[in-house]
Amino acid sequence: MWAASGIVCSVVLSVFANTLSLPKLVLWCAVAVAALLTVYATARQFQNQASSVGGLDSIADMLAEATERLWYKASRTWRLNPEAPVLVSWTRDGKASLCSPDSSLLSEGLITELHDNLYQVPGRRQLVLVGAAGTGKTTAMLLLLHAALRRRATAPVDDRGDRVPVPVWLTLGSWDPDRATLSEYAARTVATMLGLPGPDRSPTGPAWRLVDERRVALFLDGLDEMPEQRRNAAFRYINKLAREGMRIVVTTRPAKRSVKDGGRFDFPVVVRLNPVAPSTAADFLLRDQTEENHPRWQELADFLRTHPRSAVAEALTTPLTISLARDAYADHDTKPIELAGIARPRDVVERLIGEFLDRAYSNDGGADRKRDDRRECRRAARERVTMTWLARQMGTDRDLIWWQIPTWAPASAVRMRCGGVLAATVLVIMMAGTFTLGTDAPWWVSLLPVGIAYLNSEWWCGRRIGKPPATLVWRRPTLRDLGKMMAFSALGGVLFGSIVAAKHSVWAGLAVVGMFVVMGVLGSGLGESFAGGLLAAATTPLADSPLITPYDAYRADRRRTVITVLSGAAAGGVFIGLLGLFDADVTTGVLWGVSIGLVLGWMGGMGPALLLAITRPAGRRSAKRLMPTLEAALDRQVLRQSGVVYQFRHAALQDHLRKVDVDDVDAA
Structure with a gap:
């Protein structure tokens, strides 16, 4: 075109x-x-x-492939094991379910039985997985999602001749029912998973059609993690879609309020996760232990079998606490039997979390965790202090939204650092160009772009803090995009081009017009922030994408910032440099053009990746680089990934860090 x-x-x-x-x-x-x-x-x-139903079938197949990729990523993040390393028993809850309960437990081949006997049965539109914290609700949901994907791949049409829906995993923690219906939230997520451009995200686009025609099944994770004031609206939307024939799977914790408080499922088939029996916990603790470690764990396993009502037996009733025990006491010189001397289950969990953190951030551990270098030890200590600070800032929120971290630091400090970084960059460019290439302008003229850079960056930073990450997905511009480009080009080109033409010549004015045309096409070097253009048309938000990890989103946003900054600097340098031909001072024109273009690109490309890189937590003992700290916590199994955000491995781990004194962390 x-x-x-x-x-x-x-x-x-x-x-x-x-x-x-x-x-x-x-x-x-x-x-x-x-x-x-x-x-x-x-x-x-x-x-x-001209799009037809056949095209919608192919799009549904593309969505199934995207969901398959999502599952494989989640399987690595959540360490999923379809063989159920801890045998959790399942029961149908007859009191809360519309269907009569089965007499047998769903313990053998539970995922296959759950799919065949409950999920795919026509008429059972709300499958509710209920369990206490740490019982593996999300793991079971993801395994069920994978079973549904496998069944759809082998039999895309059910017994009634209908197309089998594609399972789509949605986390509810970031959904606000007051701003978007469940259908809108699902369609937006489907469009993001498919990488659809802006026009195809409209209510007539394929993503909306997949949702409206019930070609997807919604797997809603974390209903209990939603704020209390949003849950009633969430229940209404979930029940509305269920009445319209949508197949829905939901995970939640046991309700702590009565039905009168509002919020109930209209068509539930409730499946509850029962606690792990002490004998099952003992068997798993002994599984895959080396000959050297087996005697240590045998002592605790024997105690669990002979004291099933002890505090440690009541604490080790979930897959999470059992895994914490194995991780916390993995070193050969530790003694797991010391847990038997603790009087309360809550204290057992606290001990497990403390031992787990000590091992994760200490100089001890296995060969893969040896850190004999003092610098590495100090870095680990700073990272633990930073994780404590993050847990305190999160409060009771369970999602660690990394692009919100700059809002937790003092705003004035973030703005000053942002302005200082850009001003220092412009100063280096101006001074290096002035003394290397030479110019007829006074030396103090080179300082003017530095002040412009600092003031604009410091002012604009306050408006960009807390914005979600975005990436560049190149697509053909729409008529609206073209209109924005032409409006910017006409406004700036006519205004400044006429001034230059009056002072110099018509060709000089045309050069200015050409500069504004190029800047308008690029997006004024300002991404989605101002006039639009190619950069704005290609900017796609990533906050709702379940297919990418937080670090992938961080890198994509950082790449978008670099491209935007370089585009602004290149456009400004070329065209303002051309203006220098009319003043016989090309060097000054190029330096000013690069500097001003850099400022424009910096302002437009300023995103959460850039702001996170310059954000420093309160306290001199904290880590200086936040994203590497988060990735290190993920590697140490302190954090886990949930789509584009982080979460602590367990709410108890977050609560433990929130109550710890920073001085105690340094001492440890």
């Missing part, structure tokens, strides 16, 4: 340059471009109307 526009304009200029005046040439070029845009928009409209 752009190549065709350029060819047409070139032909018009070459043929009529000597016969038509400059205004007529510009008018004919504008008419040619408008005609091409009209043809393009008409073709796009017919293309959208």
